[in-house]
Amino acid sequence: MTSQAAPVVTTPSLPDDPFSTEILTDPYEFHQRLREAGPVVRLAHYDLYAMGRFDEVHASLRDWETFISGRGAGLADFARETPWRPPSLLLEADPPNHTVTRNVMNGIVSPRAVRALREGFSVLAEEIAERMVERGEFDAVADLAEVYPLQVFPDAVGLPATGRENLLPYGALAFNAFGPDNELRRAALAGAAAVQEWIAASCQREALAPGGFGAQIWAAADRGDLLPEQAPLLVRSLLSAGVDTTVYGIANTLYSLASNPDQWDVLHADPKLARFAFDEALRWESPVQTFFRTTSREVDVAGTVIPEGSKVLLFLGSANRDPRHWGEDANRLDIRRKASGHVAFGMGVHQCVGQPLARLEVELVLTALARRARRIELTGTPVPKLNNTLKGWSSVPVRVEAA
Amino acid sequence: MDHTQAEADLTLKVSRRVSAADRVAVIELRDPFGGDLPAWTPGAHIDLVLGPRLVRQYSLCGDPSNRSVWRIAVLREPDSRGGSEQLHTAAYENDLISVRGPRNHFLLDSAPRYLFIAGGIGITPIIPMITTVAAAGAEWELHYCGRSLASMAFHEELKSISPDRVELYSRDQPASIDLDGLLANPRPDTLVYCCGPESLLRAVEQRCAGWPEGALRTERFAPKEQGEPVRQGAFEVELAQSGVTLTVPEGTSILDALEAAGVQVLSSCQEGTCGTCETAVLSGEADHRDSLLTDAERAANNTMLICVSRAAGPRLVLDL
Numbered sequence: 001m002t003s004q005a006a007p008v009v010t011t012p013s014l015p016d017d018p019f020s021t022e023i024l025t026d027p028y029e030f031h032q033r034l035r036e037a038g039p040v041v042r043l044a045h046y047d048l049y050a051m052g053r054f055d056e057v058h059a060s061l062r063d064w065e066t067f068i069s070g071r072g073a074g075l076a077d078f079a080r081e082t083p084w085r086p087p088s089l090l091l092e093a094d095p096p097n098h099t100v101t102r103n104v105m106n107g108i109v110s111p112r113a114v115r116a117l118r119e120g121f122s123v124l125a126e127e128i129a130e131r132m133v134e135r136g137e138f139d140a141v142a143d144l145a146e147v148y149p150l151q152v153f154p155d156a157v158g159l160p161a162t163g164r165e166n167l168l169p170y171g172a173l174a175f176n177a178f179g180p181d182n183e184l185r186r187a188a189l190a191g192a193a194a195v196q197e198w199i200a201a202s203c204q205r206e207a208l209a210p211g212g213f214g215a216q217i218w219a220a221a222d223r224g225d226l227l228p229e230q231a232p233l234l235v236r237s238l239l240s241a242g243v244d245t246t247v248y249g250i251a252n253t254l255y256s257l258a259s260n261p262d263q264w265d266v267l268h269a270d271p272k273l274a275r276f277a278f279d280e281a282l283r284w285e286s287p288v289q290t291f292f293r294t295t296s297r298e299v300d301v302a303g304t305v306i307p308e309g310s311k312v313l314l315f316l317g318s319a320n321r322d323p324r325h326w327g328e329d330a331n332r333l334d335i336r337r338k339a340s341g342h343v344a345f346g347m348g349v350h351q352c353v354g355q356p357l358a359r360l361e362v363e364l365v366l367t368a369l370a371r372r373a374r375r376i377e378l379t380g381t382p383v384p385k386l387n388n389t390l391k392g393w394s395s396v397p398v399r400v401e402a403a
Numbered sequence: 404m405d406h407t408q409a410e411a412d413l414t415l416k417v418s419r420r421v422s423a424a425d426r427v428a429v430i431e432l433r434d435p436f437g438g439d440l441p442a443w444t445p446g447a448h449i450d451l452v453l454g455p456r457l458v459r460q461y462s463l464c465g466d467p468s469n470r471s472v473w474r475i476a477v478l479r480e481p482d483s484r485g486g487s488e489q490l491h492t493a494a495y496e497n498d499l500i501s502v503r504g505p506r507n508h509f510l511l512d513s514a515p516r517y518l519f520i521a522g523g524i525g526i527t528p529i530i531p532m533i534t535t536v537a538a539a540g541a542e543w544e545l546h547y548c549g550r551s552l553a554s555m556a557f558h559e560e561l562k563s564i565s566p567d568r569v570e571l572y573s574r575d576q577p578a579s580i581d582l583d584g585l586l587a588n589p590r591p592d593t594l595v596y597c598c599g600p601e602s603l604l605r606a607v608e609q610r611c612a613g614w615p616e617g618a619l620r621t622e623r624f625a626p627k628e629q630g631e632p633v634r635q636g637a638f639e640v641e642l643a644q645s646g647v648t649l650t651v652p653e654g655t656s657i658l659d660a661l662e663a664a665g666v667q668v669l670s671s672c673q674e675g676t677c678g679t680c681e682t683a684v685l686s687g688e689a690d691h692r693d694s695l696l697t698d699a700e701r702a703a704n705n706t707m708l709i710c711v712s713r714a715a716g717p718r719l720v721l722d723l
């Protein structure tokens with residue numbers, strides 16, 4: 001009998017705090033060290049496991065039986081700590097419970113539903129692109145990325161007209177709360193009460209306009225597909241995950257192209273490439289940088305035995321730039337590359353349910369701009385916006401030249 | 404013949420979960436609001452929707468006259484592709500599960516006499532059959548085999564219905580099943596119902612070759628994953644915008660074939676769940692193999708997910 005003992009590996013350890021101001025501002029040098037250190041790395045600062053290479057991140061995202069979400073998609077372990085809000089029925093749930101709510105949500109944010117929104121979204125995308133090109137100089141964040149999604153998304157959900165200014169702070173709060181108990185998280189939670197109150201009220205049946213995604217979630221509860229108490233939490237999922245993500249998605253895409261103007265040239269020459277440009281920008285400058293999982297059992301990953309109940313930090317943004325998967329030029333933005341298969345929307349059962357909607361929004365804005373603008377360039381230094389989960393910018397000043 | 408009853412999409416609560424034998428859990432499902440469940444007949448099964456591509460079928464093995472609860476038995480298979488394993492590790496009391504059905508492809512027809520042959524977890528559809536025919540006063544016998552008595556769910560319950568009519572066979576029992584003897588003489592008054600592993604089904608089928616047509620009824624648990632593609636072999640895909648035509652070989656996805664040919668196409672999950680690669684179909688019929696499009700969208704045949712879906716005919720024209 002031959003027995004194949006697993007090779008004994010010493011799991012490398014790094015002292016860095018990935019949620020420090022330095023790394024949140026510019027994570028890429030750290031990502032490289034993380035990937036070089038090994039497939040599984042201990043982060044001594046938080047005493048947790050991390051993965052930064054594509055293969056392991058991808059495999060862990062898909063293995064929902066081992067890498068579970070029900071104990072929280074952030075650093076807090078729901079088995080030991082009380083979550084800051086009632087857990088999400090999607091993001092922070094596991095099959096089979098997750099399957100029930102996910103099936104309902106898939107039926108609502110479906111390709112068909114998204115196709116029906118295209119025309120209305122397109123009118124507003126053309127309008128805002130027209131205005132920006134007329135102006136010539138604008139801030140890609142404040143004037144465009146933070147404006148367009150808020151023109152289209154809240155109406156698609158059917159939210160009340162007043163109080164929508166709470167949406168961006170709520171998203172920032174939700175995404176900061178996945179992180180450790182640092183200044184960002186404390187500040188976000190300190191201002192949470194008023195925002196949470198508006199959000200909770202807006203998730204109720206009475207608040208939601210007929211025909212929108214929110215009303216459809218309630219209709220699912222009426223049909224018995226959901227328990228009535230689940231409906232407001234599912235509406236809340238749309239509000240936490242559907243706004244900031246697309247704001248960052250648009251801003252990061254424009255940042256990527258403005259800092260690589262040759263790629264804008266390619267896009268302007270063929271605006272149909274907008275969908276690919278967005279996909280590549282998601283890979284290159286991923287809005288959602290990290291998510292946590294918790295191990296449901298002891299598991300051997302590439303020779304490291306991770307005990308049951310361990311928090312594991314998955315670096316989506318690092319996996320998306322891993323040269324082992326993307327090749328030596330992984331750090332280069334190339335809108336003609338095959339970026340498909342990146343993990344910026346996650347992978348497996350939790351993969352972003354809003355993906356078709358996010359793609360629609362960004363494709364429309366980008367196509368409208370690419371047709372009208374021959375060139376784009378930065379006119380100043382972009383200002384990073386720090387968040388424990390999201391990577392993006394609070395200001396990206398640009399100039400566009402009309403075609 | 405497809406005896407499909409009106410089929411429901413339900414969300415049910417796991418109201419009880421107990422171990423019934425070695426590696427077998429019995430799970431009871433109820434309506435979360437306490438309502439009645441759809442009616443069913445012996446032999447019916449339900450689909451448990453456990454994930455986007457994880458649908459598993461389980462026979463109902465409780466009492467058909469009790470409309471408030473459904474009972475299923477789940478075997479944890481070492482090489483399970485996820486379904487049973489998942490139910491075992493994740494279906495706890497008070498969890499909610501998506502359920503479709505019930506459906507019956509294993510109908511119990513009336514006869515003066517029944518011979519039931521079950522192997523392992525294949526006992527489940529047989530149980531309501533036996534309670535029904537016993538109550539109707541028919542003649543019946545059950546031959547139930549398994550690895551060991553400890554692995555054979557419900558054997559005590561069955562013995563208690565009628566000890567003389569139930570024969571158990573396992574490695575820890577003296578006798579092994581004598582199929583030749585049992586099935587040697589075809590009897591026109593008897594229906595043979597068999598459910599169990601493929602080896603048992605095949606052995607019984609061979610020995611029933613001389614029986615009247617329709618005397619043997621079997622149920623196979625083919626997983627209701629995607630079946631074989633409609634069309635074997637390669638097909639052609641024409642890309643209307645670029646005018647290119649390429650051949651998609653058997654075993655290769657349209658998406659892979661396009662990428663190999665240098666066509667830039669968007670995709671993400673690559674398993675038919677996210678919808679990113681959705682492509683308009685201009686002509687030709689698609690063999691839809693995704694988990695996303697509705698039946699109406701499939702029937703309309705004007706869109707498809709090229710990461711998993713294929714052509715039903717020799718040629719497809721796509722809006723690419």
Ligand code: HEM
Nearest residue numbers: 090091237241242245246249344345346350352353354358
């Ligand atoms: C560029 C924009 C977006 C990005 C980068 C993004 C990213 C992600 C990622 C990485 C996940 C996976 C989380 C995990 O694995 O734990 C996810 C899940 C999710 N996303 Fe998005 N998202 C975007 C837009 C949206 C939009 C527009 C919506 C709402 C319509 C949305 C709703 C959700 C929900 C509800 C989940 C949880 C799904 C589940 O756990 O089953 N997202 N998203």
